[in-house]
Amino acid sequence: MxxxxxxxxxxxxxxxxxxxxxxxxxxxxxxxxxxxxxxxxxxxxxxxxxxxxxxxxxxxxxxxxxxxxxxxxxxxxxxxxxxxxxxxxxxxxxxxxxxxxxxxxxxxxxxxxxxxxxxxxxxxxxxxxxxxxxxxxxxxxxxxxxxxxxxxxxxxxxxxxxxSGATAAHGFDLVRPEPGDTVVVIGPGPLGLFAVAFARAYGATTVIVSGGSKTRLEMGQQFGATVTLDRHEVQDEERRQVILDLTHGRGADLVVEAAGNAAALLEAITLVRPGGAVLSMGFGQPGGTFAFDGYQHLARRNIRLQGVWVxxxxxxxxxxxxxxxxxxxxxxxxxxxxxxxxxxxxxxxxxxxxxxxxxxxx
Ligand SMILES: [Zn+2]
Ligand SMILES: [Zn+2]
Missing domain, CATH: 3.90.180.10 (Medium-chain alcohol dehydrogenases, catalytic domain)
Structure with a gap:
């Protein structure tokens, strides 16, 4: 046969x-x-x-x-x-x-x-x-x-x-939002949509999804996102301002990188509040590099940076x-x-x- x-x-x-x-x-x-x-x-x-x-x-x-x-x-x-x-x-x-x-x-x-x-x-x-x-x-x-x-x-x-669902579950096994937290998800593909659903399930009340596809952003709303940011319409610095405005100027409690590229990970680091966490779950393969400043990006703001592998x-x-x-x-x-x-x-x-x-x- x-x-x-x-x-x-x-x-x-x-x-x-x-x-x-x-x-x-x-x-x-x-x-x-x-x-x-x-x-x-x-x-x-x-x-x-x-x-x-x-x-x-x-x-x-x-x-x-x-x-x-x-x-x-x-x-x-x-x-x-x-x-x-x-x-x-x-x-x-x-x-x-x-x-x-x-x-x-x-x-x-x-x-x-x-x-x-x-x-x-x-x-x-x-x-x-x-x-x-x-x-x-x-x-x-x-x-x-x-x-x-x-x-x-x-x-x-x-x-x-x-x-994608299991990878998102793994990420939230490693870092979870607290009830009432603000979570940003960068990349509304299947992985990001699962991240939205898990963030809501674990108690986040504000979930902001950022991405470049209208269809995917609309789907993000259906999965529980409370705010969507189309990166073709809202530029980098404006996106950061929206998130600061929603969090009393602090930044998000948790930022999930679900896009798998260096720019998204760097943006995640800039959007998280001092003492917050970045969950990087989008890299299933190499996705580029960026200049990392251990003082500004990590230590000075007491950030937790968590990778997720499969x-x-x-x-x-x-x-x-x-x-x-x-x-x-x-x-x-x-x-x-x-x-x-x-x-x-x-x-x-x-x-x-x-x-x-x-x-x-x-
Ligand atoms: Zn896969
Ligand atoms: Zn083994």
Whole structure:
């Protein structure tokens, strides 16, 4: 039996349709028929050759929801229920080793040097070959943490929980607003929209979203932003003034950088109040540098600067819970749906930011 998959063979070139043999499963592996595969911002950077982790040729796609087609041996979900063929499932895309210093001592599996992410750092020439979600099938590794999707949930709505939603959950696990706080979110893509939702859920009463796309800023309001700043209309210094005016001249309590570029991180540092925190969660790949002044930017204002690298199963769980609590809201984030064969078109609409989130529905 073969599965169709879309393979990245050369950067910046269209993905190529390939027929890949479905191998016999090893113990603990799960063959999953993909029902929805999210196009992530990281996929664009991978496609454009900007992600140093990537090994070609590879099947893109690390955000998936699918139906169990076959299981080798017995496999339990995170909730302790035995998986059955036909179950609709969702999984943590990263599989960490569980035994290194970061996994076993620090309990930070997202930092595990042995972490494998199908659709990011494993080629399609490596077993089990079906290593990405832009395909009819994926084979999940024995170590994958799996959740069963509740009956009636649209698979497309859940895909973002495995990546942008989980990364945002990780960020808010590290730094949380206090009830009543003012939070600024720079970058209203899926990651920023999750950040708005988490900021509100943790009690922020004023959430200001800054970005360059009207569609995305309007969506920011739907997700709970109280103020939006279009950076094409409100210049840098004006944006800072708006935030100072809203905070008695202090600056925001927490600023979330969800854009993944140096200018956004520098702006985040200038918008936070003395003693506040900056959460930088947008850098999934290198995004430029800026001149950092340890005195003015950090020490003199007693600022906490917190980086966020990917996520772990507990963050995937939080993001999933966030979506399941208001699925109609998160469904609005899915602006485009494509059949698998139109994957290259889906990448294009994400690249030009026409889509907030595009999902492949094989
Ligand atoms: Zn490890
Ligand atoms: Zn991603």
């Amino acid at each position: 073969k599965a169709q998959a879309y393979v990245l063979e050369a950067f910046n070139e269209p993905l190529t349709a390939r027929e890949i043999n479905i191998p016999n499963l090893e113990p603990g592996q799960v063959l999953v028929k993909i029902k929805a595969a999210g196009i992530c911002g990281s996929d664009l950077h991978i496609w454009q050759g900007e992600d140093p982790r990537v090994k070609l040729p590879m099947i893109l796609g690390h955000e998936g929801v699918g139906e169990v087609a076959a299981i080798k041996g017995k496999k339990l979900t995170v909730e302790g229920e035995e998986l059955k063929e036909g179950d609709l499932i969702f999984w943590n895309r990263g599989v960490s080793c569980g035994h290194c210093y970061y996994c076993a001592v620090l309990r930070e599996p997202s930092l595990c040097p042995n972490r494998v992410v199908q659709g990011i750092n494993i080629a399609t020439t490596e077993p089990p070959y079906l290593n990405g979600c832009y395909a009819e099938y994926i084979i999940l590794q024995p170590g994958a943490d799996i959740f069963r999707v509740p009956v009636g949930v649209d698979p497309a709505v859940l895909v973002a929980a495995s990546c 996520s772990d199963t507990r963050h995937v769980y939080r993001a999933m819970a966030m979506i399941l609590a208001q699925p109609e809201l998160f469904a609005r984030m899915i602006t485009h749906r494509f059949p698998l064969a139109r994957v290259n078109e889906a990448l294009e609409v994400m690249a030009c930011k026409e889509a907030v989130k595009a999902v492949l529905m094989p």
